[in-house]
Amino acid sequence: MTDPTRRATSAGVAPPPARAAARPRRRGPLRPGLLAAAAFLAVVLLAVARPGLFAAHPDATDPVNALRGPGAGHLFGTDQLGRDVYARVVYGARTSVVLGISSTVLAAAVGAAWGLLAGLGGRVVDEVAMRVADVLMALPGTLTALLVVASLGPSARNVAVAVAVSLAPGFARVVRVQTLVVKEAGYVRAATVLGLPARAVVLRHVVPNVLPPLLVLATMNVGQCMIVGSSLSFLGLGPQPPAPEWGSMLSQARDYLQVDWALGVFPGAAVTLTVICVGVVGREVQARYEGRGRG
Amino acid sequence: MSAPDRTADAADASPPGTGDAVPPGATSPAGAAPLARWWARRAVSAVVVVWGAATLAFVGLHLLPGDPARLIAGGGSLNGTSPQVLRLIDRQYDFDRPLYAQYGHFLGQLVHGRLGTSYQLGRPVTKVIADQLGATLAVAGGAAVLGFALALLLALGTAGRPRARAVASAVELVLVSTPGFWIGVLLLSVFSFRLHLFPVLGNDGPRSLVLPWVTMALPIGGALSLVMREGLERALDQPFAFTALTRGVGPGRLRLRHALRHALLPVLTLSGWMLGQLLGGVVVVETVFARSGIGQVTLSAVNGRDFPVVTGVVVLAAITYVVISTAVDLLARLVDPRLRAVPR
Numbered sequence: 001m002t003d004p005t006r007r008a009t010s011a012g013v014a015p016p017p018a019r020a021a022a023r024p025r026r027r028g029p030l031r032p033g034l035l036a037a038a039a040f041l042a043v044v045l046l047a048v049a050r051p052g053l054f055a056a057h058p059d060a061t062d063p064v065n066a067l068r069g070p071g072a073g074h075l076f077g078t079d080q081l082g083r084d085v086y087a088r089v090v091y092g093a094r095t096s097v098v099l100g101i102s103s104t105v106l107a108a109a110v111g112a113a114w115g116l117l118a119g120l121g122g123r124v125v126d127e128v129a130m131r132v133a134d135v136l137m138a139l140p141g142t143l144t145a146l147l148v149v150a151s152l153g154p155s156a157r158n159v160a161v162a163v164a165v166s167l168a169p170g171f172a173r174v175v176r177v178q179t180l181v182v183k184e185a186g187y188v189r190a191a192t193v194l195g196l197p198a199r200a201v202v203l204r205h206v207v208p209n210v211l212p213p214l215l216v217l218a219t220m221n222v223g224q225c226m227i228v229g230s231s232l233s234f235l236g237l238g239p240q241p242p243a244p245e246w247g248s249m250l251s252q253a254r255d256y257l258q259v260d261w262a263l264g265v266f267p268g269a270a271v272t273l274t275v276i277c278v279g280v281v282g283r284e285v286q287a288r289y290e291g292r293g294r295g
Numbered sequence: 296m297s298a299p300d301r302t303a304d305a306a307d308a309s310p311p312g313t314g315d316a317v318p319p320g321a322t323s324p325a326g327a328a329p330l331a332r333w334w335a336r337r338a339v340s341a342v343v344v345v346w347g348a349a350t351l352a353f354v355g356l357h358l359l360p361g362d363p364a365r366l367i368a369g370g371g372s373l374n375g376t377s378p379q380v381l382r383l384i385d386r387q388y389d390f391d392r393p394l395y396a397q398y399g400h401f402l403g404q405l406v407h408g409r410l411g412t413s414y415q416l417g418r419p420v421t422k423v424i425a426d427q428l429g430a431t432l433a434v435a436g437g438a439a440v441l442g443f444a445l446a447l448l449l450a451l452g453t454a455g456r457p458r459a460r461a462v463a464s465a466v467e468l469v470l471v472s473t474p475g476f477w478i479g480v481l482l483l484s485v486f487s488f489r490l491h492l493f494p495v496l497g498n499d500g501p502r503s504l505v506l507p508w509v510t511m512a513l514p515i516g517g518a519l520s521l522v523m524r525e526g527l528e529r530a531l532d533q534p535f536a537f538t539a540l541t542r543g544v545g546p547g548r549l550r551l552r553h554a555l556r557h558a559l560l561p562v563l564t565l566s567g568w569m570l571g572q573l574l575g576g577v578v579v580v581e582t583v584f585a586r587s588g589i590g591q592v593t594l595s596a597v598n599g600r601d602f603p604v605v606t607g608v609v610v611l612a613a614i615t616y617v618v619i620s621t622a623v624d625l626l627a628r629l630v631d632p633r634l635r636a637v638p639r
Binding site for chain 1: 343344347348351352355356359468469471472473474475476477480481483484485488489571572573574575576578579582583593594597598605608609612613616617
């Protein structure tokens with residue numbers, strides 16, 4: 001219907017980012033994929049809430065049957081202490097998923113406060129807040145997280161804090177830009193002119209309009225948080241054994257690969273599948289949000 | 296639908312147009328060459344980033360509870376070391392001076408390129424880092440090249456071809472979502488333990504580099520290819536692509552010679568960021584493949600609270616960032632001639 005060449009001419013060299021980002025929506029075959037991803041995430045969440053429904057005794061050792069490959073008795077085989085790998089993967093879901101979500105939430109909260117402060121505080125506050133963010137963002141995220149968790153001491157909670165620290169400056173930047181845009185919007189000016197106290201303007205008009213893009217970004221980030229978090233536990237800085245965690249299971253598996261290849265497969269597959277599904281669902285959330293914004 | 300769409304596009308297209316119209320001379324009232332000004336601004340921001348990172352590390356590490364003198368005395372012993380020895384260590388390492396004096400001393404040393412002495416190894420930090428830098432650069436550099444090549448293949452081969460692109464984007468999603476340590480463990484399990492093609496651990500020989508390269512290159516390739524194809528398709532949609540076709544340019548040449556340049560700008564930005572992130576990634580990869588390098592230095596420094604080495608690694612990361620972002624900016628000017636007109 002629209003003349004494609006004419007549209008392209010006027011698009012010039014820099015097409016609006018919204019259109020580029022909306023592109024995935026036109027990929028037809030994602031629909032069944034989306035359903036499958038959502039279903040898988042539902043199962044994972046169920047395993048987080050009630051692991052007992054799927055398996056039992058993740059810590060029960062059975063040295064006689066150690067390092068058996070996948071088979072009838074043990075679906076995913078047993079590890080070096082004879083523990084059931086399937087049960088440990090199921091119980092590990094809680095640590096990894098809670099870590100991914102809690103670090104994202106924490107990073108979003110800190111980033112929101114940071115960005116709002118920069119956007120609404122004066123020039124000096126803005127300058128200081130953003131330069132600190134610049135410096136933090138100059139360092140690789142994994143390195144920052146590694147330094148933080150190592151200084152706080154290894155534990156699941158500290159890994160979440162560390163991942164949040166490495167993410168927060170990025171979120172703060174997004175929130176700051178959005179704050180600057182919203183601050184100049186007509187409705188905010190109108191509210192100020194109408195005599196609303198500054199606090200009410202911020203809480204009722206600025207904050208609700210700043211948060212949605214942050215939430216979309218945060219959804220997309222849960223998967224990356226899980227990757228960084230499980231990497232830290234792979235390095236031995238996460239929850240300590242015998243607690244089941246996907247990253248630390250793989251780190252132990254590395255020493256027994258020669259005997260039992262299966263040990264290295266299932267925990268990694270669990271992380272990867274979960275992150276893929278989070279990515280698929282996250283993309284959909286983003287596409288819907290942007291579709292709404294334009295329509 | 297078409298009318299409002301077009302006006303929106305026109306509005307979006309105008310900012311780069313007006314940017315181009317600014318003559319280079321107009322923006323430099325001091326009369327200095329734009330490029331010199333650009334370098335000066337770069338240098339200032341480089342100093343700020345390195346200083347900021349070093350300060351952040353210094354402050355962060357000194358806020359931690361615990362007595363560094365006890366750490367140096369060894370063993371994490373709580374009461375085994377005599378107070379005399381602790382005082383001696385305090386004096387030797389300046390721990391008895393106030394924090395601001397220590398900070399001043401630290402900055403002074405930093406300006407001279409000295410980062411202090413490692414608590415654990417008793418050697419200058421710069422030496423410790425310099426010794427391991429080569430091994431890590433070999434891993435990271437090779438992985439970056441391989442990842443970029445992979446992205447080029449994936450993106451050039453599948454852009455604008457619906458069926459191929461569906462497959463490729465699924466592959467990319469998987470690559471981006473797979474943690475590096477799992478790729479490493481799988482590769483080890485198949486190629487080292489099963490097929491005995493590559494060594495299981497260590498740094499010796501180019502053969503030991505192959506698996507670490509692949510491990511790091513796969514996620515990089517996935518992410519870059521995603522962005523590159525997006526850009527290629529945008530370029531192939533444009534009238535110049537059609538014009539080139541009517542002039543008789545073949546489809547392969549069209550992609551390589553005409554569309555790729557347009558797609559490269561966002562790819563450059565992203566690859567700069569990813570290169571910086573590699574310094575974090577090597578920690579994991581060096582652990583999986585039991586290689587020595589900066590990653591292992593970092594990990595043991597962090598676990599042993601070897602503060603000077605940790606600070607050194609942070610400074611190294613900041614310098615890496617500065618070098619990469621400068622290189623990316625220079626390359627961007629090469630790729631996109633419009634950027635050369637506007638000194639920034």
